Amino acid sequence: MDIFAFDLLSLFTWQNITAILMGVLIGISIGMMPGLGPTVGVALVLPVTYTMSTVPAILLLVALYQAAEYGGSISAITLGIPGTASAVATTLDGNPMSKKGYPGKALGYSLYSSFCGGLFGGVLLLVLIGPLTKMAIRFSDPEIFLIALLGLVSVVGLGSKDIPKSIISVIFGLLLSTVGIDVFTGVSRFTLDIPSLSEGIPFVALITGLFAVPEVISLATGNLGTVYVSDTKNLRVGLSLKEFRPVIKTILKGSVIGSIIGIIPGVGPSAATWISYAEAKRSSKTPEEFGKGAPEGIAAPESANNACVGGALLPLLSLGIPGSGTIAVISSAFIIKGIQPGPQVFQTQPDLILGIIWGFILATFVVLVVGKYATAFFARLLTIPNYVLLTIVFFAAMIGAYGTRFNLFDVGVAFTIGTIGFFLSRLDYSFPCFVMAFILGNLIEVSLRRSLMLSRGSYAIFFTRSYSIAIMVIIAAVVFFTIYSRVKKARQEQAA
Amino acid sequence: MKVSYKLATVLANILFAAAGIFVLRMTGDFPETFGIGPSYFPKVLSMLLIGFALYSTVAALLGEGGHIALPRPGNILFVILSGALFIFLWLRFQLFYVSSFCVVVMMLLFLNPEKSIPKRIFAALAAGAVITLFVYLVFGRILNFRF
Numbered sequence: 001m002d003i004f005a006f007d008l009l010s011l012f013t014w015q016n017i018t019a020i021l022m023g024v025l026i027g028i029s030i031g032m033m034p035g036l037g038p039t040v041g042v043a044l045v046l047p048v049t050y051t052m053s054t055v056p057a058i059l060l061l062v063a064l065y066q067a068a069e070y071g072g073s074i075s076a077i078t079l080g081i082p083g084t085a086s087a088v089a090t091t092l093d094g095n096p097m098s099k100k101g102y103p104g105k106a107l108g109y110s111l112y113s114s115f116c117g118g119l120f121g122g123v124l125l126l127v128l129i130g131p132l133t134k135m136a137i138r139f140s141d142p143e144i145f146l147i148a149l150l151g152l153v154s155v156v157g158l159g160s161k162d163i164p165k166s167i168i169s170v171i172f173g174l175l176l177s178t179v180g181i182d183v184f185t186g187v188s189r190f191t192l193d194i195p196s197l198s199e200g201i202p203f204v205a206l207i208t209g210l211f212a213v214p215e216v217i218s219l220a221t222g223n224l225g226t227v228y229v230s231d232t233k234n235l236r237v238g239l240s241l242k243e244f245r246p247v248i249k250t251i252l253k254g255s256v257i258g259s260i261i262g263i264i265p266g267v268g269p270s271a272a273t274w275i276s277y278a279e280a281k282r283s284s285k286t287p288e289e290f291g292k293g294a295p296e297g298i299a300a301p302e303s304a305n306n307a308c309v310g311g312a313l314l315p316l317l318s319l320g321i322p323g324s325g326t327i328a329v330i331s332s333a334f335i336i337k338g339i340q341p342g343p344q345v346f347q348t349q350p351d352l353i354l355g356i357i358w359g360f361i362l363a364t365f366v367v368l369v370v371g372k373y374a375t376a377f378f379a380r381l382l383t384i385p386n387y388v389l390l391t392i393v394f395f396a397a398m399i400g401a402y403g404t405r406f407n408l409f410d411v412g413v414a415f416t417i418g419t420i421g422f423f424l425s426r427l428d429y430s431f432p433c434f435v436m437a438f439i440l441g442n443l444i445e446v447s448l449r450r451s452l453m454l455s456r457g458s459y460a461i462f463f464t465r466s467y468s469i470a471i472m473v474i475i476a477a478v479v480f481f482t483i484y485s486r487v488k489k490a491r492q493e494q495a496a
Numbered sequence: 497m498k499v500s501y502k503l504a505t506v507l508a509n510i511l512f513a514a515a516g517i518f519v520l521r522m523t524g525d526f527p528e529t530f531g532i533g534p535s536y537f538p539k540v541l542s543m544l545l546i547g548f549a550l551y552s553t554v555a556a557l558l559g560e561g562g563h564i565a566l567p568r569p570g571n572i573l574f575v576i577l578s579g580a581l582f583i584f585l586w587l588r589f590q591l592f593y594v595s596s597f598c599v600v601v602m603m604l605l606f607l608n609p610e611k612s613i614p615k616r617i618f619a620a621l622a623a624g625a626v627i628t629l630f631v632y633l634v635f636g637r638i639l640n641f642r643f
Contacts, residue, residue, distance in 0.1 A: 164552040182534040225609035387607035
């Protein structure tokens with residue numbers, strides 16, 4: 001379908017606009033709170049989408065994700081405490097510029113770079129969704145299985161600290177996804193005679209519990225009386241064209257780096273910001289200024305982390321593979337609506353996917369406007385002490401877990417999984433790997449079993465089709481790269 | 497509080513392996529169809545889980561030690577117990593708003609680092625009332641949640 005054939009006016013409904021606006025407001029608020037991040041934000045808001053139509057529901061979440069990436073830079077610049085993991089690089093130059101007496105300018109560089117990066121990611125998404133979907137639509141069950149496997153292999157290989165533990169997280173996620181009635185035979189699996197488990201483990205409860213409860217407990221281990229900021233004056237975001245012009249090239253490079261890294265499952269915006277920052281420093285005429293408040297040092301990571309969001313949506317919308325933990329949570333909003341994201345959705349409901357992409361682009365403009373005029377207001381949220389914040393997040397998570405099915409069992413699931421998750425996260429078991437596996441579990445099992453049924457149990461079906469072979473080669477390359485980089489790192493550590 | 501990373505990893509892996517064994521045993525009761533029935537996928541996964549849990553255990557035992565820091569263990573325990581109490585009260589008495597208010601006030605009272613007790617009580621009651629009212633208005637009235 002022609003991407004320009006979409007009726008843009010249909011996007012401007014009050015539901016969509018409200019969803020985007022709410023997503024941006026919540027996203028900036030959550031993004032700037034140290035300790036919380038886009039994944040926690042999306043997980044907390046997810047239950048609210050249950051009562052909404054599909055397009056506004058997804059727009060709420062993607063706008064939140066996009067805005068949280070900017071929000072993270074507010075505390076990074078004004079306090080030197082990054083609100084999100086992907087805002088750490090921004091702290092290096094954002095905070096020194098703020099300390100020099102130019103917090104508004106530093107926020108301006110962050111906001112305009114975030115806007116350009118987000119827009120670039122959105123446009124790239126719009127341009128690539130068609131060709132990628134056209135290719136993906138030719139995929140059959142063996143290819144779907146292998147693509148999903150590629151997503152999991154990438155997340156384990158490229159995004160984890162401890163590979164065996166990440167693999168355990170993936171396997172455990174896949175195993176939990178098998179709980180409930182088997183779609184092929186109707187056999188009840190691992191339900192322990194609990195009726196609430198017949199439809200499987202409630203994933204909204206699982207996600208809200210897994211991401212919010214460990215954060216709540218972590219906040220309780222820190223300084224509970226911390227009030228991050230009390231002075232919100234002098235935070236007027238502003239930048240002249242003359243000041244902006246020198247960073248345009250850096251923004252463009254950051255946007256390209258962020259988009260490409262976003263597309264690769266498992267790498268994520270944090271890596272994109274550091275690569276973009278390093279590239280900006282390498283190619284700068286004044287690299288000695290980096291770390292002292294260089295505008296390029298703010299523009300590079302901020303454009304990259306926002307471009308990453310659009311890039312990360314591409315594998316989800318075209319192939320059905322969430323590329324990161326946050327995108328995995330967003331993909332569960334599709335599942336709530338009874339839609340399995342993937343190429344079929346673009347073929348059968350192009351308006352839905354194009355509406356989401358155009359809405360995502362619209363959200364970047366809303367982030368720009370809200371960020372420009374309301375950053376000082378948002379900074380007041382940093383005056384909420386941690387002990388109040390953790391209480392609010394805890395109750396929001398519990399209500400969220402309850403809200404999808406109005407079942408107290410789900411609250412218990414969220415709380416139990418979250419508590420166990422807190423301890424497992426300390427041991428480097430990977431949440432993103434677990435969540436991605438849990439969400440992709442059904443797709444993987446169905447496509448694997450269908451493939452094997454077609455081939456009468458022969459695994460050759462995965463090696464004898466041209467697309468399958470190509471995907472297998474990519475999987476092998478990712479595995480090889482992972483092993484190679486680990487061996488190289490170990491050797492470097494030994495040499496040091 | 498510090499916990500041995502090695503010991504905690506071994507314990508966690510034992511639990512994962514136990515989960516794998518439990519699943520493997522349960523799959524024995526499922527009906528089979530051409531070898532790719534409902535037990536096929538969980539069986540493969542449980543075997544992989546046991547294998548990787550053992551591998552991770554060996555890797556942890558052979559690797560470097562270290563500790564995981566769990567600062568303020570009292571607070572961790574308090575938050576977990578508060579959560580459990582909240583669910584218990586809600587389940588037992590079916591009074592969501594009353595349970596919420598009680599647990600919110602309890603959490604705010606205990607976790608507030610302010611030294612003056614009257615100030616803490618006042619702040620907890622005020623914030624508890626505001627949070628509960630907010631939940632009632634947004635979730636109970638606007639979003640029509642049936643608590």
